[in-house]
Amino acid sequence: MIKAILFDLDGTLLDTHDLILESMQHAVREVLQKDMAPERLMAKVGQPLSTQMWDFTDDQKLHDELLRVYRAYNEVKHDGMVQPFDGVEHTLRALVAQGYPLGVVTSKRHEAAMQGLRLFGLDAYLECMIGSDDWPEHKPAPGPVAHGAALLGLDPSACLYVGDSPFDIQAGNGAGCATAAALWGMFPKPVLLAEQPDYVCEGIRDVPCLL
Template sequence: MHALRWPVVLFDLDGTVLDTVELIRASHAHAVREVLGVELPDEELMAGIGTPLREQMEVFSAERADELFHVYRAWNHANTARLIERYPGVDEVLLELEAEGARLGIVTSKMLDAVELAFAALPPPIVWDVVITTEDTPLHKPHPAPLIAALERLEGTPAESVYVGDSPFDLQAARAAGMAGIGVTWGAFGRAALEAEEPLVVVDTPAELLEALAG
C-alpha cells in the first residue's frame, strides 16, 4: 500500500472486523426459544443484524421485546468469549492502515458493554481513534447519525471518509452520510444484498479490501 484513498476509514464491528455472526445467530435462537417458545429459521433470526438489538426484538414480538432483549443479552454476554472469532487477514488490514496514518474508527449499533466484552475476548491489534456505540446517538444505522458522530470526533469530512460494513444498513448509512461505502461479503449478508445498495465496491477478502482502500 502506497497511499490512502481516504484518510478516515470507519468500520462496522459485527461481521466486518470481528466474526460474531454465529454468536449473534445463537443468541437470537436462544432468546426466541426461551421467551416465545419458537424455533425460527436463520434467515429470519438474522434479518435485522446491524440495527440496534432492542429494535430487532420488537420485530420478533412487540409485547415481549424487553424480555427478549434481556434474555438475549444475558446469553450473548455469557457466550461471547466462547463464540467470537477473528477473521483471518482483517487485523493485517487494520495494522497496514494504521501504519499509513489513517484515522480509524468503529461505528457499531452494539451497546458499549458488549463492545467491551468483544474487545476483552479478542483485543484489537490497533488503537481505535473513535468507537461509536448505540448509546452515542439517538438515531441509528441506516440513519447517518452514528457516522456523522464519528466524523465529528475525528474532525473529518464525508468526502475524505469511507465506511466498511457487511450489511445493507451500513451501506445505506454511508450513502446518507455522503461518504463512500464498501461492502464485505465475509459477514452476515451475501453479495446480492450488498450490491443492491450500489456501494462503491463489494469485496470478498481482506486483501481486496486493502486494494480498494489504497490510493
C-alpha cells in the same frame, strides 16, 4: 480522497454470526416458546438489538424480556464463540502504519462492542468507537457514521465506511462517505449490491488496495 476508515463491527471485523444466531434462538425459545427460521432471526442484524426484537413481538414486556434473555446468554457465550476474521489485525495494523485514523461505528451497545474489541486487542488501533448508545440515531440513519467522521476530525466525504449489511451501506451513503461492501460478512452479495456501494471487497485485506 480517502483520509480515514470507519468499520462496522459484527460481520466486518468480528465473526459473530453463530453467537448471534444461537443467542437469538435461545431467547425466542425461552420467552416465546417457539422456533423461528434462521433467516428470520438474522434478517435485521446490523440494526440495534432492540429494533430487531420488535420483529418477534409487539408486546412491550415480551420485547424487554427477549432483550434480557438474549443479552444474558450472549454475555456468557461471547468470549468462546467470537473470532476476528482472517486478516483483520494485519489490515488494521497496516492502515495505522500508513497514517490512516480508524474507527468503528456499530449498532451494538458501546460496552458490548468494546468487549469483543478488547478481547483481541483491536481497540488499540482505533481512535473512536460509536455504539448504539453513543448517538440518538441508529443505522440505517446516517447520523452515527457522520458522528464517527466528526470524531476523527474529518468530513464524511473524506472517510470510507466498510460494512457487511445493507444498513451499513445505507448509513454510509447517507452520510456522504465512500462505502465498501464486506462480502465476508452475514449478508449475500446481491443484497449489498442493491444498496450501490462504491466498492466491493471479497476480504478485509482488500481494503488497503482501495486507498
